[in-house]
Amino acid sequence: xxxxxxxxxxxxxxxxxxxxxxxxxxxxxxxxxxxxxxxxxxxxxxxxxxxxxxxxxxxxxxxxxxxxxxxxxxxxxxxxxxxxxxxxxxxxxxxxxxxxxxxxxxxxxxxxxxxxxxxxxxxxxxxxxxxxxxxxxxxxxxxxxxxxxxxxxxxxxxxxxxxxxxxxxxxxxxxxxxxxxxxxxxxxxxxxxxxxxxxxxxxxxxxxxxxxxxxxxxxxxxxxxxxxxxxxxxxxxxxxxxxxxxxxxxxxxxxxxxxxxxxxxxxxxxxxxxxxxxxxxxxxxxxxxxxxxxxxxxxxxxxxxxxxxxxxxxxxxxxxxxxxxxxxxxxxxxxxxxxxxxxxxxxxxxxxxxxxxxxxxxxxxxxxxxxxxxxxxxxxxxxxxxxxxxxxxxxxxxxxxxxxxxxxxxxxxxxxxxxxxxxxxxxxxxxxxxxxxxxxxxxxxxxxxxxxxxxxxxxxxxxxxxxxxxxxxxxxxxxxxxxxxxxxxxxxx
Numbered sequence: 001x002x003x004x005x006x007x008x009x010x011x012x013x014x015x016x017x018x019x020x021x022x023x024x025x026x027x028x029x030x031x032x033x034x035x036x037x038x039x040x041x042x043x044x045x046x047x048x049x050x051x052x053x054x055x056x057x058x059x060x061x062x063x064x065x066x067x068x069x070x071x072x073x074x075x076x077x078x079x080x081x082x083x084x085x086x087x088x089x090x091x092x093x094x095x096x097x098x099x100x101x102x103x104x105x106x107x108x109x110x111x112x113x114x115x116x117x118x119x120x121x122x123x124x125x126x127x128x129x130x131x132x133x134x135x136x137x138x139x140x141x142x143x144x145x146x147x148x149x150x151x152x153x154x155x156x157x158x159x160x161x162x163x164x165x166x167x168x169x170x171x172x173x174x175x176x177x178x179x180x181x182x183x184x185x186x187x188x189x190x191x192x193x194x195x196x197x198x199x200x201x202x203x204x205x206x207x208x209x210x211x212x213x214x215x216x217x218x219x220x221x222x223x224x225x226x227x228x229x230x231x232x233x234x235x236x237x238x239x240x241x242x243x244x245x246x247x248x249x250x251x252x253x254x255x256x257x258x259x260x261x262x263x264x265x266x267x268x269x270x271x272x273x274x275x276x277x278x279x280x281x282x283x284x285x286x287x288x289x290x291x292x293x294x295x296x297x298x299x300x301x302x303x304x305x306x307x308x309x310x311x312x313x314x315x316x317x318x319x320x321x322x323x324x325x326x327x328x329x330x331x332x333x334x335x336x337x338x339x340x341x342x343x344x345x346x347x348x349x350x351x352x353x354x355x356x357x358x359x360x361x362x363x364x365x366x367x368x369x370x371x372x373x374x375x376x377x378x379x380x381x382x383x384x385x386x387x388x389x390x391x392x393x394x395x396x397x398x399x400x401x402x403x404x405x406x407x408x409x410x411x412x413x414x415x416x417x418x419x420x421x422x423x424x425x426x427x428x429x430x431x432x433x434x435x436x437x438x439x440x441x442x443x444x445x446x447x448x449x450x451x452x453x454x455x456x457x458x459x460x461x462x463x464x465x466x467x468x469x470x471x472x473x474x475x476x477x478x479x480x481x482x483x484x485x486x487x488x489x490x491x492x493x
Contacts (some may be wrong), residue, residue: 001048001107001140001143001145001147001148001149001160001163002027002123002126002127002143002144002145003022003125003126003127003144003145003174003464004018004022004118004119004120004121004122004125004126005021005022005023005024005025005039005041005058005104005119005124005126005174005455006019006022006024006025006027006116006186007020007023007120007173007174008020008120008171008389008480008482009172010171010173010175010483010486011172011478011479011480012199012375012478012480012486013075013321013478013479013480013481014286014481016479016480016482016483017083017390017481018118018172018479019116019117019120020172020173021169021170021173022173023041023042023045023126024039024040024041024042024409025040025041025042025083026040026262027116028040030111031055032107034035034108034111034112034113034435035107035108035109035110035111035124035220036105036106036107036108037105037106037108037115037130037473038103038104038105039055039092039103039104039105039106040102040103041053041054041055041104042169042230042386043102045088045144045169045182045368046144046145046165047126047130047142047165048143048144048145048148048163048165048166049129049142049162050165051128051142053097053126054097054099054102054129055097055099055102055103055104055125056097056099056129057127058095058097058104058126058129059091059092059095059097059129059130060127060128060129060130060133061124061125061127062075062078062091062094062095062124062429063089063090063091063095063133064089064127064131064133065083065123065124066081066084066085066086066089067084067085067086067087067088067133067134068086068133068134068135070170072484073111074118074121074123075118075123075124076414077108077109077110077112077115077367078094078095078106078107078108078109079093079094079108079109080093080094081094081108081454082109084263086319088133089133089442092105093107094107094108095107100374101213105227106486108421111388112433113389113431113432113434114389114393115434116123117389117391118389120482121218121388121389124249125143126143127141127142127143128141128142132180134332138152138153138154140152142164142344143163143172144163144174144221145166146162146163146174146175146176146177146488147160147161147162147163147164147166147177147247147488148161148162148183148311149165150436151409153186154186154453155182155186155187155351156185156186156187156265157183157186158184159181159182159187160181160183160488161180161181161185161440162180162184166382174280176241177488177489178488178489178490179259179477179490179491179492180493182487182488185202186205186459188436190205190209190210190211190212191212191215193205193206193209194211194212194215194469196312196314197227197469197470197471200258200471200472200473201492202471203470203471203473203474203492204469204470204471204485204490205209205377205403205468205469205472205488206276209470210271210275211271213271213468214274216271216272216274216275216467219467219469220274223423224469225289225463226472227467227469227470227471227472228350228467228468228470228472229466229467229470229477229479230274230293230466230467231466231468231484232277232284232285232286232463232464232465232467233284233386233464233466233481234284234285234287234386234390234463234481235284235384235385235386235387235463235464235467236279236282236284236384236385236395236458236460236461236463237270237382237383237384237460237461237462237463237464238382238383238385238458238459238460238461239340239344239380239381239382239383239458239459239461240369240382240383240415240416240454240458241254241257241379241380241416241457242375242378242379242380242381242416242417243373243416243417243418243457243458244372244417245375246322246325247322247325247327247353247379248320248379249382250320250322251317251320251455251456251469252317252319252320252322253316253317254322254456255296255316255456256314256316256317256351256463257313257347257351257380257459258280258296258414258455258459259296259297259308259309259310259312259316259349260308260309260310260313260347260348260350260351261296261308261314261344261459261461262308262343262346262347262463263276263278263308263461264307265280265343266278266340266343267461268329269336269463270336270464271342273389274465275464275465275467276461276464276465276468277462277463277465278304278305278460278461278462279294279305279458279460279461279463280293280294280295280296280305280460281335281449281450281453281460282296282395282396282400282449282452282458282460283392283395283445283449284387284395284452284463285398285463286390286391286481287390287392287445289392289442289443289445289446289449289451290446290449290463291446291450293449293450293453294468294478295453296309296456297309304333304425305401308347308352308438313350313351314352315349317351317352317353318352322353323352323353323469324353324354324357325353325354325426325432325465326353326354326356327348327354327355327356327379327380328355328356328357328358328377328378328379328380329341329344329345329348329354329355329356329357329358329378329379329380329381329382330359330360330365330368330369330377330378330380330381330382331344331357331358331359331360331363331365331381332359332360332361332362332365332382333359333360333477334362337359337362337365337382338357338359339387340382340388340461341357341359341382341477342357344380344459345357347492349402354480355380358377358378360416365382365430366383368410369381369382369383369415370409370410370411370412370415371409371410371412372405372407372409372412372417373408376415380459383415384464385399385413389482390481390482392425392430392445392448392449393430393431396427396445396449396452397407397427397431398413398414399414399415400414400416400418400423400452400457401414401419401427402419402420402421402424403424405417405419408420416457416458418455418457420451420452422453423448423452423455426444426447426448426451429444430445430448465485468485470490472491473492474488474491474492475490475491475492475493476490476491477490
């Protein structure tokens with residue numbers, strides 16, 4: 001329904017990670033030492049309400065990130081952003097529009113090699129300049145894409161219909177869609193969703209829903225082979241180890257539980273090999289810097305996990321001097337979350353710790369373990385991370401960098417509070433190299449991934465998979481690594 005200055009290519013496979021011009025005619029080369037970007041905006045594009053897109057529309061688009069508010073950290077580098085709040089925002093020096101020349105200039109306080117990734121996210125998608133600076137509720141602001149919102153009720157369904165003003169300006173950036181109408185229904189049990197698709201009453205099971213194991217085995221039969229699509233996600237499910245307090249302020253203790261972790265049991269809890277792949281490292285697959293690495297496994301191999309090594313784990317516990325310590329394992333109180341915590345407790349007890357559970361509701365648990373005010377209340381904390389955009393730093397720096405520890409904040413993504421200055425120095429170097437030496441940066445990111453894995457701030461459990469189950473009359477399936485299934489490119493027979 002919406003577009004940004006640039007965007008991830010709307011195609012399937014690895015090419016879908018490439019950033020291409022969208023509402024801008026080209027991707028600009030930065031000037032002013034990497035702090036200024038001059039975009040030329042396409043002419044003749046209209047919003048779904050008939051208004052013509054102008055460069056000045058982007059001023060309101062970016063200011064709304066702070067007044068709504070949105071994920072302000074992505075655009076906090078714009079000049080003037082440091083003074084913005086929900087009460088108001090003036091980005092007149094950071095976002096400069098010229099409607100006569102049809103240009104838009106973004107001025108940053110410092111170079112940001114990931115700016116194009118951040119501009120490709122929905123938060124930077126254009127809305128008309130007269131859009132309210134506050135939340136608009138269920139009334140979605142007009143966009144420039146091939147579809148527009150006809151209605152949205154969070155309790156029943158969402159309906160998208162064609163945008164009558166849309167025309168294709170670049171088929172890679174924003175192709176036209178096939179369906180005349182897209183309806184997403186809410187509130188059904190997943191098992192009922194599966195049966196509806198099997199019976200031809202619906203076309204797709206929502207790609208974020210976990211299909212029950214008994215139905216998964218049914219879908220694995222040859223009957224549904226052409227209707228089931230499986231893709232490994234660029235995501236990690238992990239237990240963060242609290243490096244601020246014993247026992248896991250000790251490297252040997254952290255490495256011990258990594259050796260002891262029964263990842264096969266954890267994968268089984270996740271739904272089995274159809275839904276998860278065991279891992280030991282921070283970077284997920286599908287990144288250019290990803291090289292399989294697992295130092296915490298039985299046997300001589302160090303590429304993939306084959307099984308726990310309890311003998312090695314017990315030796316490290318004894319060497320660390322932490323044997324017999326009490327350990328609190330924090331997780332969610334849903335069925336899967338509880339089972340993951342129980343398995344972690346079993347693994348900890350097996351190597352000489354005395355572990356107990358601490359289960360919280362899903363809405364409470366994540367902010368709880370992020371906030372350092374609660375750091376004295378837990379030792380092991382469950383978490384999961386799905387990429388914001390395909391940059392190695394989104395895992396290696398955002399989750400384990402020294403600069404992402406925000407004391408007493410429930411928005412501190414470095415849950416382990418891990419900070420290694422030598423590794424951080426390499427992170428900073430890799431980020432600075434990305435624009436001028438991407439090959440060298442990719443090699444350095446591989447080294448950083450392995451160094452952080454060796455430092456064991458987490459017990460990385462597995463990389464999840466996604467199963468898309470479609471009805472037999474659906475064609476044109478495309479999997480995009482950023483947007484997942486491209487629903488509007490499907491067509492029916």
